[in-house]
Amino acid sequence: MSDPGDRLAEEAARLDAEDRLAAKRTEFVLDDTVYLDGNSLGALPAAVQGRLAEVVAREWGELRIRSWTESGWWTAPERIGDLIAPLVGAERGQLVVGDSTSVNVFKAVVAAVRLAREEDAERNELLVDEGTFPTDGYVAESAARLTGVRVRPLPAHRIAAAAGPRTAAALVNHADYRTGELHDLAVTTAAVRAAGGRTVWDLCHTVGVLPVRLDADGVDFAVGCTYKFLNGGPGAPAFLYVRRALQPRFDSPLPGWNSHAEPFAMAPEYVPAQGPARGRVGTPEILSLLALEAALGVWEGVDVEEVRAKSLALTDFFLRCLAVHVPPARADVVTPLPHGRRAGQVSLGWRPAESAERVLQLLGERGVLADFRPPGVLRFGFAPLYTSFCDTERAARVLGEVAGGSVE
Amino acid sequence: MSDPGDRLAEEAARLDAEDRLAAKRTEFVLDDTVYLDGNSLGALPAAVQGRLAEVVAREWGELRIRSWTESGWWTAPERIGDLIAPLVGAERGQLVVGDSTSVNVFKAVVAAVRLAREEDAERNELLVDEGTFPTDGYVAESAARLTGVRVRPLPAHRIAAAAGPRTAAALVNHADYRTGELHDLAVTTAAVRAAGGRTVWDLCHTVGVLPVRLDADGVDFAVGCTYKFLNGGPGAPAFLYVRRALQPRFDSPLPGWNSHAEPFAMAPEYVPAQGPARGRVGTPEILSLLALEAALGVWEGVDVEEVRAKSLALTDFFLRCLAVHVPPARADVVTPLPHGRRAGQVSLGWRPAESAERVLQLLGERGVLADFRPPGVLRFGFAPLYTSFCDTERAARVLGEVAGGSVE
Numbered sequence A, B: 001m002s003d004p005g006d007r008l009a010e011e012a013a014r015l016d017a018e019d020r021l022a023a024k025r026t027e028f029v030l031d032d033t034v035y036l037d038g039n040s041l042g043a044l045p046a047a048v049q050g051r052l053a054e055v056v057a058r059e060w061g062e063l064r065i066r067s068w069t070e071s072g073w074w075t076a077p078e079r080i081g082d083l084i085a086p087l088v089g090a091e092r093g094q095l096v097v098g099d100s101t102s103v104n105v106f107k108a109v110v111a112a113v114r115l116a117r118e119e120d121a122e123r124n125e126l127l128v129d130e131g132t133f134p135t136d137g138y139v140a141e142s143a144a145r146l147t148g149v150r151v152r153p154l155p156a157h158r159i160a161a162a163a164g165p166r167t168a169a170a171l172v173n174h175a176d177y178r179t180g181e182l183h184d185l186a187v188t189t190a191a192v193r194a195a196g197g198r199t200v201w202d203l204c205h206t207v208g209v210l211p212v213r214l215d216a217d218g219v220d221f222a223v224g225c226t227y228k229f230l231n232g233g234p235g236a237p238a239f240l241y242v243r244r245a246l247q248p249r250f251d252s253p254l255p256g257w258n259s260h261a262e263p264f265a266m267a268p269e270y271v272p273a274q275g276p277a278r279g280r281v282g283t284p285e286i287l288s289l290l291a292l293e294a295a296l297g298v299w300e301g302v303d304v305e306e307v308r309a310k311s312l313a314l315t316d317f318f319l320r321c322l323a324v325h326v327p328p329a330r331a332d333v334v335t336p337l338p339h340g341r342r343a344g345q346v347s348l349g350w351r352p353a354e355s356a357e358r359v360l361q362l363l364g365e366r367g368v369l370a371d372f373r374p375p376g377v378l379r380f381g382f383a384p385l386y387t388s389f390c391d392t393e394r395a396a397r398v399l400g401e402v403a404g405g406s407v408e
Helices: A004-018 A022-027 A047-060 A064-070 A076-088 A101-119 A134-147 A156-162 A185-194 A244-249 A275-279 A286-299 A304-325 A353-365 A389-404 B004-018 B022-027 B047-070 B076-088 B101-119 B134-147 B156-162 B185-194 B244-249 B275-279 B286-299 B304-325 B353-365 B389-404
Strands: A095-097 A125-129 A150-154 A167-173 A198-202 A221-224 A239-242 A331-333 A345-350 A371-373 A377-381 B095-097 B125-129 B150-154 B167-173 B198-202 B221-224 B239-242 B331-333 B345-350 B371-373 B377-381
Touching (some): A004 A389, A047 A064, A047 A286, A076 A221, A076 A239, A101 A167, A101 A198, A101 A221, A101 A244, A125 A156, A134 A150, A134 A167, A134 B134, A150 A156, A156 A167, A156 A185, A167 A185, A185 A198, A244 A275, A286 B286, A304 A331, A304 A345, A353 A377, A353 A389, B004 B304, B004 B389, B047 B286, B076 B221, B076 B239, B076 B286, B095 B275, B101 B134, B101 B167, B101 B198, B101 B221, B101 B239, B101 B244, B150 B156, B156 B167, B156 B185, B167 B185, B185 B198, B239 B275, B244 B275, B304 B331, B345 B353, B353 B377, B353 B389
Parallel strands (some): A125 A167, B125 B150, B125 B167, B198 B221
Antiparallel strands (some): A095 A239, A221 A239, A331 A345, B095 B239, B331 B345, B345 B377, B371 B377
């Protein structure tokens, strides 16, 4: 076995044999494809099917309305928030699950701007990282328009330096969805805070792949998605974190009856609930929520530091495999190489950019699922709980075959 | 059989035998209880369980990300909106399903106020029916605060007369959730429109029990719930109607990436989609959406006029049964008696009010499920697709037994 490709295949098998998270694969429904799109829609945890069948047949079908209390439906948003809390470095009682990420960005940004302007009405800037996932940018514009501030787009790494006396809040993605670049949460949060502004972090692309330290780093608000690395299912509800010290002053623009201090008093005046329930709005989507709760069972006993170590090992290994299999003229690695600046994916700027979608299709035909973001970026997401080193090696090898073929 | 109670039981059996909707009962999972809480959480349509199992196992588990296109996930919000359209008198292409009712009230009210103020900036009043379901009132206050208008609460029947040159918009519940009173949609809409304002109707308690004529009556915006009489499941996503002529001017305060004209272009500038998709926000909750879609299958071939006729027959019959079984000193009927002012429930003001919750509990122990709204109101919801006249007779009889007992 002197061929470098063969040696990588051998190494992959050895790395899998040594992988302490390898057993987690059995908790997912997988097949013989290499699924590297868990950063878009996580694979199905095996526990979901049975649990959802029980929810429908027993809790909805038989107990019906009684399930709001007897099956714990009413408390699901905070209970599931507490399951996610350790993954984002938060003590219990600060997360609530419900609504989409976009809607939660709206709640958090409006509330952050209100807090800052309540303290100093001259603060009129909302800093937004310019590479943001689009929805955050659109929602930020809407929140700015409704609260009387203006959006100032900046590269994420410049937000710390740009924060100043005009800064009301900063909305930053913890990782760039396109490149997989990891942004410095601790430094940016500290700088915005020191300038007197508030931070809102979007954790969609980091929760479930690396340790996040919301409490320790003094983050004010955070939102995140549960259908990517948390495997909650298509369109699973998002989470909202509001730092405990700010909860009493959290002034949500979406005060629904579920966030009332006494929802069943049906009072005409709004009195907000204390604690994370203040982030609720309307009746929570129970089927999606309870599917997510079942999906989160795979995190039991998992150490996020170990997940991060495997994630970096996978992406490092993928980069080595790419170097062997894929001609450098075909692909630029756009994901930063230093570990401290890399999240859980590897993105390639394909050449020519126009053929990236076709490459993606050919990969799919050969059993390797990845995705594409314009212009010409191929994304390979590595979900440490179910992606193996053999998957990783195979993906690079197949990409090399495709690149060496007739694709232009 | 000369006892009036016996005669009613006999009549119930005859009415069920003549009921042209009776066969629909077999499409639901029912048991030997009388379920009169379908106005809070509709019973489980039998088709849901199998469909949801397929969605999880096949569409999520096997096809995964490909299901966004191959399983039609992406188009579900408008496709399901079109299934609801005939139930609210709307032509296709004007409804979108997603988010909670509260969130949709927010979109609609902000958009309605913006439209009105764009035409005349002096319009600074948001009329809200004072008996509104709480969430609508809370969200209206938030929308008013963010758009610079003030909420003016009024009895629903006075909104038509109160609409004037200051009216930006009116948010009205089609039926009062507490009393079951039906409000005059046609007259109120016409009056607000004549005054130059915009209307937002909340159809939560009428969709699925009576014909609604959004297009014919010139309604601007409407929202509604799908987990009550549409049986979509706990927390099933709500719908938003935007009249076709207004769609190009619908200026949503929640512009997420799902409502972008080209969502997958991932463009930094927001360009809203045309048509009902403009009412979307973030990634839709697919499991809840597809459960709802399966649940809506029970409406196939159902004539809403026939549903309304049965609904009125059920509540009329219930009132007659109450007159025989329940001492008038114990309960005031707070639901209007004229058909034109009655929606799909019968509400009783219990005496003494403090014992209403206990009565509800005793009913439950005897197999009759209803619900309670403070202060002292017992609600009996009649879902015409699965409630029988025998159910109705039994509910009144059991209530009479409970009322004649020692409950104080």
